[in-house]
Amino acid sequence: MTRPFVRLVGVTKTYHAGAQEFLAVRDVTLDVEEGELVSIVGPSGCGKSTVLSILAELQAASGGTVEIGTPDSPFTPGRDVGMVFQKALLLKWRTIIDNVMLPAEILGLPRRASRERARDLLEMVGLSKFADAYPQQLSGGMQQRASIARALVHDPKLILMDEPFGALDALTRERMNLELLRIWRESSKTILFVTHGIQEAVFLGSKVAVMTAGPARMAAQFEIDLPEPRTLDVKTTEKFGNYTREIYHLLGMH
Numbered sequence: 175m176t177r178p179f180v181r182l183v184g185v186t187k188t189y190h191a192g193a194q195e196f197l198a199v200r201d202v203t204l205d206v207e208e209g210e211l212v213s214i215v216g217p218s219g220c221g222k223s224t225v226l227s228i229l230a231e232l233q234a235a236s237g238g239t240v241e242i243g244t245p246d247s248p249f250t251p252g253r254d255v256g257m258v259f260q261k262a263l264l265l266k267w268r269t270i271i272d273n274v275m276l277p278a279e280i281l282g283l284p285r286r287a288s289r290e291r292a293r294d295l296l297e298m299v300g301l302s303k304f305a306d307a308y309p310q311q312l313s314g315g316m317q318q319r320a321s322i323a324r325a326l327v328h329d330p331k332l333i334l335m336d337e338p339f340g341a342l343d344a345l346t347r348e349r350m351n352l353e354l355l356r357i358w359r360e361s362s363k364t365i366l367f368v369t370h371g372i373q374e375a376v377f378l379g380s381k382v383a384v385m386t387a388g389p390a391r392m393a394a395q396f397e398i399d400l401p402e403p404r405t406l407d408v409k410t411t412e413k414f415g416n417y418t419r420e421i422y423h424l425l426g427m428h
């Protein structure tokens with residue numbers, strides 16, 4: 175049995191505000207295999223972003239175990255993380271290719287090789303023609319594709335996505351889901367995908383971790399056994415319906 179790339183065991187996070195303590199998450203236990211795409215779904219405020227920030231080592235857990243990397247594939251925080259947020263957060267005074275290159279620049283990676291990689295990634299996300307355009311010339315979905323290319327440019331081992339398609343219209347979101355699955359297959363990265371959308375979580379993940387609020391905790395996990403490669407037809411299957419129904423119930427929505 176190989177070691178998972180990410181292992182969280184009984185992770186808790188307490189925030190302090192003066193003398194007040196606030197338990198933001200507890201009972202977070204999750205294994206993510208190398209190359210796996212795992213969804214984390216839950217209502218607003220249940221601590222999903224907190225879990226991602228602990229994984230990115232932007233903040234420390236208050237308790238429990240956080241292990242990332244394996245002996246064969248060690249993990250360097252900062253260097254080995256790519257992040258995608260709800261907003262694309264592109265710098266409007268930089269061209270798309272210069273935006274994509276930003277993490278490589280910050281890490282001081284060789285410029286010529288990074289530029290080539292940025293071009294390849296823009297091709298992968300279907301934006302070759304827009305390399306020299308500015309962000310405001312792109313639609314929301316295109317900007318989000320550029321931000322995915324930016325998250326991959328320094329070849330990180332772990333991609334953390336925090337509600338990346340939440341601001342997109344429903345059709346673009348579906349299209350981006352398909353795009354993400356293709357990019358994931360082509361790049362074979364380990365991806366953690368946070369969403370409020372139960373259907374989105376089940377459609378994308380080989381595993382779905384469900385977080386509940388009040389008190390915030392990781393309540394359950396589902397191995398999602400659906401045909402690969404996944405297409406939108408999967409959503410009409412009985413199995414897909416059963417997974418989503420079970421998660422709705424867990425979240426108290428009947």
Ligand SMILES: Nc1ncnc2c1ncn2[C@@H]1O[C@H](COP(=O)(O)OP(=O)(O)OP(=O)(O)O)[C@@H](O)[C@H]1O
Pocket residue numbers: 189190191196198216217218219220221222223224225
């Ligand atoms: N730096 C902080 N200091 C104090 N409390 C915080 C801090 N960051 C988050 N919290 C609290 O911790 C809880 C979890 O927040 P978090 O942002 O992780 O939830 P979330 O599930 O990602 O929410 P959303 O889906 O709305 O983005 C919330 O109640 C939030 O108010």
